[in-house]
Amino acid sequence: MSEMNCPKGHGAMVEKKVEKSVPFKGITVKVIEDAFVCPVCGLSAGTVQSAGKVQNALSEAYRQQVGLLSGEDLRRLRKGKGMTQADLAEAMGVGVASIKRWETGSIQTKSMDQALRQHLMTNAIESHVNGNRDISIPRILLVLTAFESALKRSILKENDKMLFAGKYLFYADMMAKKRLGRSMTGAAYARLPFGPQLNNYNDLLDEIRKADIFEAEALTDQELEIIDQIAKTFPKDRMVYDASHKEPAWLETKTGAPVLYTWADRLVAKID
Structure with a gap:
């Protein structure tokens, strides 16, 4: 000085x-x-x-x-797992620039902090919570966009807090877990009064809307088929909303508790 x-x-x-x-x-x-x-x-x-x-x-x-991971925490944990910034970015479905920013002072959101902890502080994916896949915010947006294409209308709307979009996403992830062995997005769900919904959805809404869809892993033909079948089964918002309230996953889970992917094999909706 x-x-x-x-x-x-x-x-x-x-x-x-x-x-x-x-x-x-x-x-x-x-x-x-x-x-x-x-x-x-x-x-x-x-x-x-x-x-x-x-x-x-x-x-x-x-x-x-x-209570968020600091930049030094992120660098230490990442290096401890033998991961480069590019490795972590690919695993999380975000850009390398995001990892660099978080490690050098930019503040991550609470939901992204949870995702970082999941990748850096656990030895294995929590299969029952995330459906054998790490959560990917860009892939959530990709799946919702695919639903909009199949339904030929918008489901990700302003100020609706994903009331209906969350139900379409729930069925997509559960059906993928049932048929393909893992969910489409890695999203975790909770039992709320208005049906199964993305866990901590309030923290995720802005991130989903602002996500870069081109950072998401492309949907497979089998995943696109599942999305198309769900769209044909529930062409109207109220149909998917009502169906979700009849699922054992919602009926037999306590309010506020996680809706585990173990319920995937007990879906009652006829989707084919």
């Missing part, structure tokens, strides 16, 4: 590390900043060089305070 004089005329300022409490994303975060401090009046001033470091420190402190 270069020298700095007190703007109030007290002479040379002293270089110190200063703790600051900064409002950030709705909470107060404490960070350590390299700054010049006047020994006479106590005035503190940062520098252009320290500004970037402070921003990164804010991001890291925020992630620690709200």
Whole structure:
């Protein structure tokens, strides 16, 4: 750092590390900043060089305070599993640029943090929760887009919280698990009062709408056939909604509990 004089005329300022409490994303975060401090009046001033470091420190402190993996956590866990940034990006169905940003200070969402933990902190995919596949947000969008093509109408609508789209997705994942041995998207589901729904769907809505569909693994012919059959079985939103409420997966699961893929073999809807 270069020298700095007190703007109030007290002479040379002293270089110190200063703790600051900064409002950030709705909470107060404490960070350590390299700054010049006047020994006479106590005035503190940062520098252009320290500004970037402070921003990164804010991001890291925020992630620690709200329970998200830090950039250092991500690098350590990824390297511990012998994965490159490209390996992790491919496994998660996101771009390498996203991994780089999260490792260097960008703050991931809570749902993406869960996905990162799933890939970096578990030894195997939770088959009963995710259907033998790691979750892929871009693939969720791809499947919903395929449904819109098959149904010839929109199902991913603004402000509807995927009330009906979530049911089509539920049947796609469960049927794929039943017939093909694994789900289409790796999504986890929960038993909610209005039917089976994506777990933590509120956190996922914006991510799904903003996902890059071209990052998703292409759908196979068998998967497209399942989507087409579901669309023909339930051409109207209310039909798929009502059917989901008759499934043992929903009827026999407690509200708020995970809807496991073990129910796939007990689907009662006739889809063929």
